[in-house]
Amino acid sequence: MAILPIVEIPDPRLREISKPVETFDAALQTLIDDMFETMYDAPGIGLAAIQVGEPLRLLVIDLQESVDEAEDDKPGPKNPRVFINPEFSEESDETNVYAEGCLSIPDQYADVERPARIRAKWLDRDGKAHDEVIEGLLATCLQHEEDHLNGIVFTDHLSRMKRDMLLKKLEKQRKQTRAA
Template identity: 40%
Template sequence: MTLPIVAYGDPVLKKKAEEIDEKYPDLDKLLENMFETMYAASGVGLAAPQIGLSIRLFIVDGTPFAEGEDGDPACEDFKRVFINPIIFEETGEEWGFEEGCLSIPNIREEVKRKSTLKIEYYDENWDLYEEELSGIPARIVQHEYDHIEGVLFTDKISPLKRTLLTGKLSDISKGNVDVGYKMRFPKLKRK
């Protein structure tokens, strides 16, 4: 089932999410719905707060970044579930890359991030992993991890750029945006 994606301005997107345990109800169904929602919106990642759940869970599928002549081979089979993740190290040169977000449609801005990270997380079977990621896979994870920390990519751009986006961000929160997927807008005026 495709779920509505929460739009910019909803308080759930600015809240630090809570850990879950193996008893979390219907986790398999939730993950299935999250992947279906992410694919329907042509995303490469989706965090639980983006569907209104303040829990430490996100999914990724970086496959679209593996395609084309500029594709990153590290994204080829980069499909994962991250439960209760902890990034415990970020290293390397900061590099800029234009990011977007399903909760902030039609806005893309360059965000600088470290090139490599080390992360610990549980997968959908509650197996514990420790992994080092670099390049695009690291960036996708950093972006989604920010969501469970209550941080949006627009928080990482310059204050001037953020000011210039104020009108567009306000329009998104009011539902004045054209998207090809279901969304829930926090300031939409009901008629």
């Protein structure tokens, strides 16, 4: 496995619409494994393929919440999930607000409102179809990552003033990092 470079704003690749995955081969399995490795290293809880420069409708998520409480204190993957060619329907009228961040916009966070519950259809890493109602943090994370597949970043959900402030903070942070 390899840690891949993460594409950061304002890279124009983040605005690309990703193409559906059509081939489930060894190269796809390697990309999935590399995406998990990259996400855990960053660290993050979700990563879309376009964020590592691959315009494919593929994303990985691990909320770092164990299925088994005995596993909670152990480092490493807890519940890694792969979503290929995800589609949403039946978004709830009820919403949740989470302070979202993004590996492509490092160390910046803002409250984003999204549907609290969605019906999602997707394929897993083996090409098996899933259809599930998803809610809570997983629904938020899945919507955030799926936005990436459509060329949308979480700052697009903010007011112009909040977006501009966040991007100015990011640029200031980058200048300080370069000066150090």
